[in-house]
Amino acid sequence: MTSTTIVLFLLLTSIVILLSSTSSQTLPPYSGFQGEWRLLQTSIGISAMHMQLLATDEVIIFDRTDFGQSNLSLPGRRCRYDPNDTVLRVDCTAHSILYHVNTNTFWPLMVQTDTWCSSGSVLPNGTLVQTGGYNDGDHVIRTFTPCLDGTCDWVEFPNYLSQRRWYATNQILPEGRIIVIGGRRQFNYEFFPHSSNYASSSQNFFSFRFLRETTDQSENNLYPFVHLLPDGNLFIFANTRSILLDYTQNHVIKEFPRIPGGDPRNYPSSGSSVLLPLDENKASIEAEIMVCGGAPQDSFSSASQGTFTSAVHTCGRLQVGAQNPNWIMEDMPIPRVMGDMLLLPTGDIILINGAGLGTAGWERGRAPVLTPVIYRPTEHFVGRFLVMSPSSRPRLYHSSAILLRDGRVLVGGNNPHTNYNFTNVEYPTDLSLEAFSPPYLSDEYNLVRPSILSTNGIVRYKEVFWVTFTVPEYLSVNVLSVRIIMPPFTTHSFGMNQRMVVLKLIGVTRLTPDSYYVTVVGPSKAEVAPPGYYMLFMVHAGIPSSGTWVNVQ
Structure with missing residues (x-):
C-alpha cells in the first residue's frame, strides 16, 4: 500500500484512537525520586x-x-x-x-x-x-x-x-x-x-x-x-x-x-x-x-x-x-x-x-x-x-x-x-x-512505561512507518510521542552532532488490551535529521521506553 492508502485505512478503522479524542493523563514528574x-x-x-x-x-x-x-x-x-x-x-x-x-x-x-x-x-x-x-x-x-x-x-x-x-x-x-x-x-x-x-x-x-x-x-x-x-x-x-x-x-x-x-x-x-x-x-x-x-x-x-x-x-x-x-x-x-x-x-x-x-x-x-x-x-x-x-x-x-x-x-x-597520576x-x-x-x-513508573515490540529498521524521509508497543496499565494518547536521538561524539563538555527530532504522529491503533501500534511519519528532510543511525524512543506520560536503533535514509 502507498503511504496515502495506509493513512486513509487507519483513519477509517473503528479502533483508531484519534489523537484529539482521548483525555489527557499527567503524572507528577519524577515524584521526589532523584535518580x-x-x-x-x-x-x-x-x-x-x-x-x-x-x-x-x-x-x-x-x-x-x-x-x-x-x-x-x-x-x-x-x-x-x-x-x-x-x-x-x-x-x-x-x-x-x-x-x-x-x-x-x-x-x-x-x-x-x-x-x-x-x-x-x-x-x-x-x-x-x-x-x-x-x-x-x-x-x-x-x-x-x-x-x-x-x-x-x-x-x-x-x-x-x-x-x-x-x-x-x-x-x-x-x-x-x-x-x-x-x-x-x-x-x-x-x-x-x-x-x-x-x-x-x-x-x-x-x-x-x-x-x-x-x-x-x-x-x-x-x-x-x-x-x-x-x-x-x-x-x-x-x-x-x-x-x-x-x-x-x-x-x-x-x-x-x-x-x-x-x-x-x-x-x-x-x-x-x-x-x-x-x-x-x-x-x-x-x-x-x-x-x-x-x-x-x-x-x-x-x-x-x-x-x-x-x-x-x-x-x-x-x-x-x-x-x-x-x-x-x-x-x-x-x-x-x-x-x-x-x-x-x-x-x-x-x-x-x-x-x-x-x-x-x-x-x-x-x-x-x-x-x-x-x-x-x-x-x-x-x-x-x-x-x-x-x-x-x-x-x-x-x-x-x-x-x-x-x-x-x-x-x-x-x-x-599531564600523565596518569593516582597518588x-x-x-x-x-x-x-x-x-x-x-x-x-524508577520502578514506580512501570505501569505507564511503553515497551517497543517492533519497528522499521529503516526510516525514510516523509514516509509513514509503524511502531508496535505495549503499555501495562492504560494508554493516554495525548501524552504519547515518538522521537529519535542521534548519539553525540562527546569530549570537553560538548556533544557534537547531538540532536532530537519529535516525529509526527498520525494515529494509534489498539491490537490487544495492552498492545498498540502507532503510525508515524519519517523526518521531513535531511536538514532536520541528517542521514544515519538514531535511537528511537516512545515516551508516554513523560516516561520513555528503552530505545531501538533505526537508520534514517
Missing part, C-alpha cells in the same frame, strides 16, 4: 576523554597516546611503534577501548597516532570518522567500523586533513558529509570527504574569519559549539558571539546578539550547548539553542596563579528563527564549568560532571560538581531545574558522558594531569565507568 548511580567498572585501563555510542550498543572510548603507558595492555603482545611520540615511542598498552554496554565488558583497541583533544562524527553507514589530535595525529583521519567477529580496530589515514585539527568541532551534514571546524590557531574549516564543490573553490579548506575575531589571548574559542539548523545552515557559537553560516557559500548570513554577561563559554572556559528538540508536529519547526555554564574571562590566568574563580551560573536560550532573536537567561542551581549537556529521551536536558571553581586545563579546576541537574525546557520558567542525587566521583577535566539506549547516562574520565594529588586520575539512572527509570 541513582551505579559503578560499572572500577577501571577500564584508560581515562574516558572521548566517547561515541555506536549502533551496535558499543561505545568507543579513548584518551591520548602521550600520557605514557595506560593501565591496559594490548592483546597478543602487540605494541605501538611511534618515533614521533613525545613520551613513549614503543608502547604496548592501549589508549582506546570498545565498551560493550549489554555485557558490561570491554576490549582494547590500537590507536597509532595521538588523539588528544580530537573530534568525531558517525557516517550514515555507522562508521565513526575521528579527526585530528595532537603532534603526529593532528592531520590524521581515523575510522572505526563495527563488526560482528570482534576483529574491528582503528584504520588510520595519515595527512588526510588539510590543516592541523586540535580542539576542532565536527558536524554531520544533510548530504552525509562531515564539516570539521577550527582547532587551535586554525581559523578555517574543511570537509570529509574532501570536495571542490563548496564555495566554487578547488582548495580543501576555507577561511573563516569569525574564528579569528572571537579568539583572545587564551584562545578560548576552541571546540566551538556547532549545530545544524532545519534551514540547512550552521549555528556556530564561539566565546560570547554566534553566527548563522551558509557553509555551501562560505557566507555569514547573520550575527546574533552576544550572550549577556560577557563570560566566555568555549574551551578553556568550557560551558556546553545543545540544540533543543525539533518538533515535526508543529506548523513550523522552531530551532532553539541553549548554552549553559562556562567561566569568567580571566579564569584561566587566575587559576594559573592559584586563584579559582566561581564558574558561570547562567544558561541562555536563543530562538534562532525569531524576527528579533535575543538571549533569554536563566540561573542554574549550581554554577558549573566543564559540565556535559545531554538530551534525554523525554526531551529534558541533563547537566552532569564539571567543577564549581576555575576552568578547564591542567590543574585549573576545583570544587567538583558531583550533582547532576535536569532541565525541563517546556516547563514554566520557575521550577525548570531539578537537582539529582550526587555521585561520589569527581569528573573534572577530561571527563565525558553519553546517553545509552536504555535511558541511562554513561559517565567516565577525569584526568586533570598525592587532590583529584587522582579516574579510570572508572559509572552510570546515572534518571528518575524516569
Whole structure:
C-alpha cells in the first residue's frame, strides 16, 4: 500500500484512537525520586576523554597516546611503534577501548597516532570518522567500523586533513558529509570527504574569519559549539558571539546578539550547548539553542596563579528563527564549568560532571560538581531545574558522558594531569565507568512505561512507518510521542552532532488490551535529521521506553 492508502485505512478503522479524542493523563514528574548511580567498572585501563555510542550498543572510548603507558595492555603482545611520540615511542598498552554496554565488558583497541583533544562524527553507514589530535595525529583521519567477529580496530589515514585539527568541532551534514571546524590557531574549516564543490573553490579548506575575531589571548574559542539548523545552515557559537553560516557559500548570513554577561563559554572556559528538540508536529519547526555554564574571562590566568574563580551560573536560550532573536537567561542551581549537556529521551536536558571553581586545563579546576541537574525546557520558567542525587566521583577535566539506549547516562574520565597520576594529588586520575539512572527509570513508573515490540529498521524521509508497543496499565494518547536521538561524539563538555527530532504522529491503533501500534511519519528532510543511525524512543506520560536503533535514509 502507498503511504496515502495506509493513512486513509487507519483513519477509517473503528479502533483508531484519534489523537484529539482521548483525555489527557499527567503524572507528577519524577515524584521526589532523584535518580541513582551505579559503578560499572572500577577501571577500564584508560581515562574516558572521548566517547561515541555506536549502533551496535558499543561505545568507543579513548584518551591520548602521550600520557605514557595506560593501565591496559594490548592483546597478543602487540605494541605501538611511534618515533614521533613525545613520551613513549614503543608502547604496548592501549589508549582506546570498545565498551560493550549489554555485557558490561570491554576490549582494547590500537590507536597509532595521538588523539588528544580530537573530534568525531558517525557516517550514515555507522562508521565513526575521528579527526585530528595532537603532534603526529593532528592531520590524521581515523575510522572505526563495527563488526560482528570482534576483529574491528582503528584504520588510520595519515595527512588526510588539510590543516592541523586540535580542539576542532565536527558536524554531520544533510548530504552525509562531515564539516570539521577550527582547532587551535586554525581559523578555517574543511570537509570529509574532501570536495571542490563548496564555495566554487578547488582548495580543501576555507577561511573563516569569525574564528579569528572571537579568539583572545587564551584562545578560548576552541571546540566551538556547532549545530545544524532545519534551514540547512550552521549555528556556530564561539566565546560570547554566534553566527548563522551558509557553509555551501562560505557566507555569514547573520550575527546574533552576544550572550549577556560577557563570560566566555568555549574551551578553556568550557560551558556546553545543545540544540533543543525539533518538533515535526508543529506548523513550523522552531530551532532553539541553549548554552549553559562556562567561566569568567580571566579564569584561566587566575587559576594559573592559584586563584579559582566561581564558574558561570547562567544558561541562555536563543530562538534562532525569531524576527528579533535575543538571549533569554536563566540561573542554574549550581554554577558549573566543564559540565556535559545531554538530551534525554523525554526531551529534558541533563547537566552532569564539571567543577564549581576555575576552568578547564591542567590543574585549573576545583570544587567538583558531583550533582547532576535536569532541565525541563517546556516547563514554566520557575521550577525548570531539578537537582539529582550526587555521585561520589569527581569528573573534572577530561571527563565525558553519553546517553545509552536504555535511558541511562554513561559517565567516565577525569584526568586533570599531564600523565596518569593516582597518588598525592587532590583529584587522582579516574579510570572508572559509572552510570546515572534518571528518575524516569524508577520502578514506580512501570505501569505507564511503553515497551517497543517492533519497528522499521529503516526510516525514510516523509514516509509513514509503524511502531508496535505495549503499555501495562492504560494508554493516554495525548501524552504519547515518538522521537529519535542521534548519539553525540562527546569530549570537553560538548556533544557534537547531538540532536532530537519529535516525529509526527498520525494515529494509534489498539491490537490487544495492552498492545498498540502507532503510525508515524519519517523526518521531513535531511536538514532536520541528517542521514544515519538514531535511537528511537516512545515516551508516554513523560516516561520513555528503552530505545531501538533505526537508520534514517
